[in-house]
Amino acid sequence: MAERNDISGLLAFIGRKGDWRDRMQDVLAEHLMPALEEFEIDHDDLADLIGEQWSGVLWGCGFEDFLGQRYEDGNIVDLYLKRRGWKETALNQAYFAALRDAPVSLYEVSDVKPGASMVLRDLLTDAAPVTVKEKSATRTLKQWDRIAVRVVPERDHHVISGALLPFRAEAVDFLFAGLRDALKLKKRDALRLTRDQLMGSAPIFTAAWLFIEIDRALSPALPQFSNSDGDDVLFHDLRFPLASGVTQKAVAESLDQVKGFLPEGPKFWNWLAARKGRGGKAGRGIMLDTQMEGATVLGSLELKGKTLLVTVNSAKRAAKVEALISAAAGGLLKSPLTTIRTVDQMQAEEQHAEPGEAADEIPPEIARQLMHDHLDNHYRETLDAPIPALGGKSPRQAVRTAAGRVKVIDWLKMLENRSAKHGEGPIAEYDFGWIWVELGLQDQRR
Structure with missing residues (x-):
């Protein structure tokens, strides 16, 4: 039949x-x-x-x-x-x-x-x-x-x-x-x-x-990545060897004095910059940056053995952090050796990493909760941050006008759609519903 x-x-x-x-x-x-x-x-x-x-x-x-x-x-x-x-x-x-x-x-x-x-x-x-x-x-x-x-x-x-x-x-x-x-x-x-x-x-x-x-x-387009300063993303790893006879404690005491270096334990620092109130530089494509405690994470520093390892995601930030470290602890460290990696190279390294090197020992339910908590914090920061797609206004500012609400709705739908296409996992499962409610747009989520 x-x-x-x-x-x-x-x-x-x-x-x-x-x-x-x-x-x-x-x-x-x-x-x-x-x-x-x-x-x-x-x-x-x-x-x-x-x-x-x-x-x-x-x-x-x-x-x-x-x-x-x-x-x-x-x-x-x-x-x-x-x-x-x-x-x-x-x-x-x-x-x-x-x-x-x-x-x-x-x-x-x-x-x-x-x-x-x-x-x-x-x-x-x-x-x-x-x-x-x-x-x-x-x-x-x-x-x-x-x-x-x-x-x-x-x-x-x-x-x-x-x-x-x-x-x-x-x-x-x-x-x-x-x-x-x-x-x-x-x-x-x-x-x-x-x-x-x-x-x-x-x-x-x-x-x-x-x-x-x-x-x-x-002509397949390669994804473009930039940081919140508008710089193209190139990961820079700076390795500062400690000078002869210098201890980790001496270097740590010097780094603790640098404004913007927020310690997380005796051997690790996040390099933070206060988030710009308005404007910001709109880079190309996807923005790669992390927010923490109302500030942008510009990089990280860690003492490992006889080396200070510094990681940032652009050439400009590499030059700036080197100047800050040299001013604070120049006599305690030798000149750095720098390794530069693209986003593709970083992804390739992660894919070829040994199972023991990954953080997959974390129980899935804990990893999911950690990711969702991170996304909650990230999007709460984003609601008050200027968004290029919204004409440089924050989502809270944009929803105050009829034209702005239309743009915010399209922006939210884009976020949800991209998230859903991550396949299985905590990003794809993330519920954006609270953002629609926060912006008073819950009735438009249809």
Whole structure:
């Protein structure tokens, strides 16, 4: 017996109808050719570039669009159901008819129940959020993901079509720009589309996704890291040998006198700088820095045997901390030997570390609690810190205006989405709910 999503009979029917087969190929070309021509890529090379699975999904985008096309001599679904519908189950007949009339749109994912369902909010219409039953996609999609798909009514519930494209943030921007251009909308005009406009815009969705994915495949972007001073992250390990006859105690007494060196025991110091009240330098990409007791941790110092080991994450900080140490304990230490490592090298070293070197002896439940406590402290600090994505305002400042609230909501969704994509572990499990409540936005978390 045929299943609801078994399109083999419909495909065979199209294959026997030369004119309909040609029409389907024309629709597929509308979806694919703008990007292929722009990047001068042959259709046969597309699967190798972006992956065989995506080549199939893209074909599905064009195929589903073709099912909704109406020509002078009719619609392919109507024709098929009239001539061969008797061979299909009632459920399959209803599905084809519903898919024919369902427009593609961009949806925001929430309330994901893996293997069961998810809630989709249409970002291009004012339709109410809808719960869809779905098994496979809900196992990989995360809170606040954005997807292009068709929502299809089925009996007393909704399902999604087979062609689903996950949209990155840059693909969303590209899509919105393309839709505005196609509909001749001005920047101040709300991007709200009718069903007919969505039905006619399906190729724009595919092209927007494909332009971004091809560009990423041809020139994969390396992540950019900076610290809170705006400096590119390069880890510097400075090893100061103790001068002949000098004791650790003598060095420690000198370092205790340095403003900003906060001791944590007799042989370890955190180098702290008071957090800037406003502004701060916006670096590139992901910011790597740690907050502690209302201050930024600029680095650490530790006495080990006959060596003072200092670790910082930029060249500027390395030069500054060397000057501070030299001024305080220059006569007690020899010139440092410096090792420089990139973020990638640091990650590679951690991956190749021996099991005994890692901190995996900590019970999982304790490690989870420690991480969640750290994230709590970090985000409490962040609520009062300037955020580039919020125009340099802190989240508490930004929520005071309507425009600012919109930006804060988008920022929170981005944080949750990135956290959820960490896979299994304490970061992915972290609950951001308290932040929404703290900012008075709990009713917008949907």
